Amino acid sequence: MDKQISFLDQLFDRGILYDSAVDGLYARSGIFEDVIARFEDLAKSFGKDETSEAMVFPPGLPMKDFETSGYMKNFPQLAGTVHAFCGNDHDHAGLLQCLASGEDWTKNQKATDIALTPAACYPLYPILARRGPLPATGAYVALQSYCYRHEPSREPTRMQMFRQREFVRVGNSEQAIEFRETWKKRGQEIMKLLQLPCHVEVANDPFFGRAGKIMGSSQREQELKFELVVPINSEASPTACMSFNYHMDNFGKAWNIRQADGSHAYTACVGFGLERIALALFRHHGLETENWPTNVRKVLWG
Numbered sequence: 583m584d585k586q587i588s589f590l591d592q593l594f595d596r597g598i599l600y601d602s603a604v605d606g607l608y609a610r611s612g613i614f615e616d617v618i619a620r621f622e623d624l625a626k627s628f629g630k631d632e633t634s635e636a637m638v639f640p641p642g643l644p645m646k647d648f649e650t651s652g653y654m655k656n657f658p659q660l661a662g663t664v665h666a667f668c669g670n671d672h673d674h675a676g677l678l679q680c681l682a683s684g685e686d687w688t689k690n691q692k693a694t695d696i697a698l699t700p701a702a703c704y705p706l707y708p709i710l711a712r713r714g715p716l717p718a719t720g721a722y723v724a725l726q727s728y729c730y731r732h733e734p735s736r737e738p739t740r741m742q743m744f745r746q747r748e749f750v751r752v753g754n755s756e757q758a759i760e761f762r763e764t765w766k767k768r769g770q771e772i773m774k775l776l777q778l779p780c781h782v783e784v785a786n787d788p789f790f791g792r793a794g795k796i797m798g799s800s801q802r803e804q805e806l807k808f809e810l811v812v813p814i815n816s817e818a819s820p821t822a823c824m825s826f827n828y829h830m831d832n833f834g835k836a837w838n839i840r841q842a843d844g845s846h847a848y849t850a851c852v853g854f855g856l857e858r859i860a861l862a863l864f865r866h867h868g869l870e871t872e873n874w875p876t877n878v879r880k881v882l883w884g
């Protein structure tokens with residue numbers, strides 16, 4: 583049996599995750615959630631002196647802001663939108679008939695004004711923009727969100743619904759770049775404390791289509807994105823557990839976020855894939871958290 587499948591099956595067998603009929607959509611056990619909560623506390627302890635605000639987002643963002651993000655231009659294959667029934671009695675009767683006969687009942691569902699959040703930091707930018715120009719110190723926000731990406735897979739590390747914890751820096755280009763470099767180091771320190779093998783490498787986002795290939799190589803050339811990878815499913819292709827992103831002033835321009843001097847703001851974010859980090863810990867230290875190395879337990883549970 584494939585090694586990836588067997589890790590997923592082990593997680594189900596031990597009741598760490600619970601299967602559904604949909605690949606990449608799993609219920610989490612108490613212990614899995616506890617590992618994530620402990621990891622989040624650890625990550626937050628690293629950024630605590632700089633962070634000025636904390637936010638947790640629901641898993642959807644306004645459709646208007648989703649459009650502004652450019653996600654449909656770059657990653658249409660991954661996006662999800664919320665649709666709802668908006669019909670009358672007659673439409674409802676038709677829907678029930680479709681359901682009863684096993685036909686597609688969703689064809690008259692209408693798009694709502696909510697899209698599923700594809701990346702945890704997107705809902706932050708319009709909030710900052712609405713406040714007007716930033717102070718000279720910029721903004722430094724700790725946040726968390728459930729995210730959705732339409733990438734069904736039996737690799738346990740590729741879920742359709744998962745959480746990202748992020749730190750986001752908004753200000754001038756020096757502030758954004760310095761933040762990203764600091765977190766590259768901190769990410770590796772965190773993984774050392776957790777005794778997880780890792781390395782940081784330059785990366786690119788999965789831009790769609792033929793034009794996307796060019797965008798991906800340009801992103802790599804400019805070293806805008808780095809990932810911290812850990813072997814989880816296989817040694818040969820380690821999995822991105824953290825990403826360190828510099829967006830230049832793209833989001834500042836898209837959402838009209840201004841610096842104190844009126845120019846567009848620069849942004850950077852570090853994203854922790856919470857489920858992937860929990861899975862890396864279970865993969866490397868075993869399925870019983872009581873048997874994890876003493877120092878790892880100390881770092882997480884004190």
Ligand code: ATP
Binds near residue numbers: 856
């Ligand atoms: P990948 O290259 O593996 O598809 P990505 O480059 O799309 O990941 P980012 O957009 O940088 O990932 O997302 C930030 C972090 O969120 C990733 O480093 C990863 O830890 C996590 N993540 C991304 N996609 C998934 C997923 N499908 N399931 C679980 N975690 C994910």
Ligand code: ZN
Binds near residue numbers: 701702827853
């Ligand atoms: Zn981000």
